[in-house]
Amino acid sequence: MLKQLKLKYYVLLVSFINLLLYQYPFFKFVLTTSNTKSFNGIILLISLIIASIVLNAFVFYIGLYLLRNVGKWLLAIFFNISAIAVYFINTYGVIIDRSMIGNVFNTNYEESSSFLSLGLLLYILFLGLLPSFFLFKFEIIRPQLKSFLISTGLTLLFLGILVFANSSNWLWIDKNSKTLGGLVMPWSYVVNTSRYYNHINKKNKKQILLPNATIKNDEKSIAVLVIGESVRSSNFSLYGYDKNTNPLLSQIEGLKHFEAESCATYTTAGLQCILEHQNTGKLYEILPNYLYRNGVDVIWKTTNWGEPKVTIDNFQNKVMLRKNCDGPDCDYDGILLKGLKDEILASKKNKILIVLHTSTSHGPTYYKKYPKEFERFTPVCKSVELADCTQQELINAYDNTILYTDYLVASLIEDLKELTAYNTSMIYISDHGESLGEKGLYMHGIHSSLAPKEQLEIPFIAWTSEGSKTIKENQEHSQHNIFHSVLDFLAVDSPIYDEAMSIYK
Template identity: 30%
Template sequence: MRTFSLIMRFTEELGRILVEGWRRFVKAEMYFYLFLLILVIPNIILCYTEPLSLMAKICNVLLPFGVYYLVMTLSRNYGRTFWILFPVLFFGAFQIVLLFLYGQSVIAVDMFLNLITTNYGEAMELLDNLMPAITLVVLLYVPALIFATMSIIGKRKLSSVFLSRERPIAILALIIGIFSLGISYLADKNYKPMTDLYPVNVCYNVYLAFQRDAKTCRYYQTSDSFTYQAKASHPLKEREVYVMVVGETARSQNWALNGYDRPTNPELRKVKGLTSFTQAFTETNTTHKSVPMLLSPITAYNFDSIYYQKGIITAFKEAGFRTAFFSNQRYNNSLIDFLGKEADTWNFLKERAINANHIVYDDELLELVSNELKSRDRKQFIVLHTYGSHFNYKERYPSEMAFFKPDTPMDATAKNRNSLLNAYDNTIRYTDYFLARLIRLLNEEDMNAALLYTSDHGEDIYDDDRHLFLHASPIASSYQLHVPFLIWMSDKYQQTYPESLKAVQANKVKRVSSSASFFQTMLELGGIKTPYLNDSLSVTSHLYAGRPGVYLNDHNKACLLNEEQSNCNNTSR
C-alpha cells in the first residue's frame, strides 16, 4: 500500500508539473485559433476535390468557418466547446479517410449504411490497409482533443476581453459566408446547400441513412401482403433445377472469357452450353443495394419500391418450387438477408465460423448444393451468394491455388498494384473453378438445368491516374460498374427450349443491365409466369430490347450513362 501511495503521489506531481508547464508556455488564444483551423480543414480540402464553381468553394469555406468561429466565442471554456463540436470532428475524420480512398465527394448515404451492413472482419481487413489515412487523422485530431481535455482539467479559459474582440469578427465572417451562399445559389442553378455545402450535406445524408434503415427494419410489415401471382409454365413431370449465383466484387475486365489477356477462366472455357455477355453493367456499385435489385424486379428507376416487394425466391415458391438460399457472407439484418430467408432452406456459412478471422471459402457452398440436390424434388431453385473477390483478395482462395504471383503485399497503395492485381486475378480463377464445379454438379444427371451468374459490382485497383481503389465510391468508375454476366444451359434444357438458346446467342453482344435483367432472365429460364415478368428485359427472350446505361446515385436517383463516361454525379441534382 505504501508503494502504491508513493506511485500515486509521483503521478499526481508529474501531472501537475506538465499542466503547469503547458499553461506557462502555451497561451489559450493559440489553441482557440488552432481548434478553429482544425474544424475547417475538411472544407478547405473539399475545395480541391469537388467540381464546384469558385464562388461555391468560397462559400463552402467561409460559411462553416463563420459558424465555427461564432460557436467558439460563445464560451470562455474553449476546450469544452471543442469537445461539444466532436460530431463535426468525427465527420471530418471520416471525410479525410474517404477522400484518401476515393479521391472526391462527401460522405455518402451509402457510406453510413455500409457501416451498418459491414461485418467486423470486413471492416478490420479494410482498416488494416488504410493506415496512411488513419495515421493522418490520428495526428490531426487526437492531439487537439488531448489539448482540449488538458485545458478542461487545468481550468484554462479565454479572457472576456479576447472573446469580446473576436465575436464581432466571427459575426462578420458569418455574414460574408451567408452573402456568398446567396450569390452561389443565384449564380449556379445546380448548387444546393443540402447536397453541396459541407457539413450540411453530410448531416442530410445521415438523416437519409436513418430513414432508409428504418424502412429496412419495417420490411416484413410493408411487404407482407405482396404476391407475384406466379405460376409454372413448364411441364410438371419434368425434373428441373435452376441456380442463381450472385458473385461479389468481380469485374468484367479481368475475365478471360471477356477478352482479358491473362488465363483467369481455364475451367469455364471448357464448359459447353456457357454464354458470356461482355457488355453487362450493374446499376449500382454498393452491395446492399445491388443484391436486392438482382433478387427482385426492382431497378434504378423504382428502387424505393424494394421495401414493398418480395424477391425472386417467393416467385419460385409460389410456382411450386423447393427453394434454398446459401450465403458465404455474414447475416447483417439487411434486405439481402430478408430476401434470402424467404427460401424453404437457408444457410449463412460464415455464421458457423469459429471466429471472425476464420476463413470460409466459396467452395463450401458446393456441399450445401450437393445435399440440396439429394432431396430429388422435381422442381428446385437455389440461390447462392458468394464472397468472390471481396478485399482482402488473398483471403478468398487457398494458398495452393495462387496462380499469379507475387500476391503480397496487400497494403492499399498504388505501389503494390502488381501484387494486388495478381491476388485479385487469383480470386477470379477461384470463381472460375467454383462455377465449373457447380455446373458439373448440375450436369451429373439428365435433367433440365440452367445457371445464371453475375456480380453485384466490380472494383477499382489503381487502374489509372485517378488512383481509385475498392468499390462503393460515391462516384463510380467503369471498373466498378462493368460486371460479368454468364448463362449456362444443360444439354437437355437446350433441346427442350431451343428458342431460349437462340435468343441468348442473338442477345449476347447487346448491352445488358445486370440489375434489370438478372431477375427477369431467371424467371424466363425457369418458366415462371407472373405479371412482373418483362420479356423485354430478359436476355433469353427474342423480345429483349437492351437498355441504356443507368446508374443509381447515392440519393437513389437514376442517372443516365453513356458508353464513354461511366460516372454519375452522386448528388440529388
C-alpha cells in the first residue's frame, strides 16, 4: 500500500534527493571558486543550498499540482537524465550548456556508443533507476486551490528575500553564471535544450545564396581541404612539440604551418566557420555549395558527421565509402584516399575542390582510431573513462592519432605531386582542439568564452605544388581564411572575395 504524503512535503523530499544526488558538481564549483572562508562566502554557500532545495521544490510543487501522476513520470525522466549528465560532468569535465546540448543532438550511434562503460551503467542504476522507483512509493495528497496559491505566493516572497540578501554576491554569480547554469540539475539540460532549439529555429531554414561567381581562367587546378577532428596544434612537432609526431610532414619542402584558433569547440560550429565566407550568424551558402553552383567540380568524402547541408552531387559518407573498399585502411581515415586520384582524373572540369572530413582524433577511444603499426607511443589509454588512465597513457594514445594524421596528409601530398597536369594545393585545418586532462577537462565542447587553449588552438597547414601559387608569410590565420583562399587558388572571381583573407600571394 502506498504511503500518503502531502504535496508540499513530497516535493521537499524530492528536492532534497535532487540536491544530494545531482548537485555535487555545482557545489564543487562553488567551493573551489568562491571564498567560503569569508562571511559573504559562507552566506553565498548557505543561500545556494537553501535556494536549490526551495526553488526546485517550488517548480516540482507547481508541476505535480498541475500534471498529477504524469509529473511523477517526468521527475523519473529528470532523475535518469541527471544521472547521465552528472556522469559526463564528473568523468569528462563537461558543462551542459547550449553548445553541449548541440553536441548531444548532433552525435550519431557510433560516437555515442563509444561512451558506454560500466561506470555509466552504475550511474544510471544507482542515481537514476533506483531513485526513480522511490518516487512511486508515495500517494500525493494535493492541496486545495486556496492553499496552493498561498504556498506559491509565500515561496516566491521567500526566494525574493533570499536573492536580495545576497546582493553582495551578485557580481560573483553574474561572472560565473554560464558555468553555474551548465551544472545545476535538471535545469542545465532543460533550459539549454530549449535555448538550442530556439537558436536552430531562428536560423534561416533556406540557405541564402551568395552573389554569382565566374571562373577567370582554364588552368587545371585542384584545391584539397582536409578537415581534422579534435586536433590541437600543441601535439604537433611542427609546432614545437617535443615528441616527433610529424616525421613525414616535417620532411616536405614548401610546407607551411601557422598559428590559428577555432571559433568554437564543437564540430558543427567549427565546420560552419571553416566553410562560410564570414561570421554573420546567418545561413549563407557554404563553400562547397557555392563553388558547385558556379561550375567547380566538388568531391566531399567523410568518415565524420556534423556537416552543414552539402548540396553537391558527389557526397560520400562512411557507409558509401566502405561499400567498395578493400584492405586495412577501410576501418580508418585512410579510406578517404582510396581511389581519390582516379576520381580526379575522371573529372571533366578544370577546377576541382576536394574536401576530406576526417575523424582520427575524436575521443574517447583514441586507441581505436589508427592502425596498430602507428601505436609507437606506449602505453596507451584503453578506457572510455579517461580519468582512470594516467595522463601520459591518454596523451600517448592521442599522439598516435596525430602520427597517423601525419601519414595521411603526407600521403595525400605525395599523391597530388603525381598530378603534374594540375596546379595543386592542400590545406589542413581542424574543427577545434581537445583537452587531455588539463585542469580536469577532457575532450571538448566547453563554451568558447570559457574554453582552455587546448580546445581552441588548432593546426593550420598549407602546401602548394611547384609552379602554382605561393603562400604568404607571417599572416594571422583563422578558420575564415579557408573560403577566400580556395576561391583564390581556383581563380574564382566573386563580389564577396576578400583578397586580404587569402593565404596565397
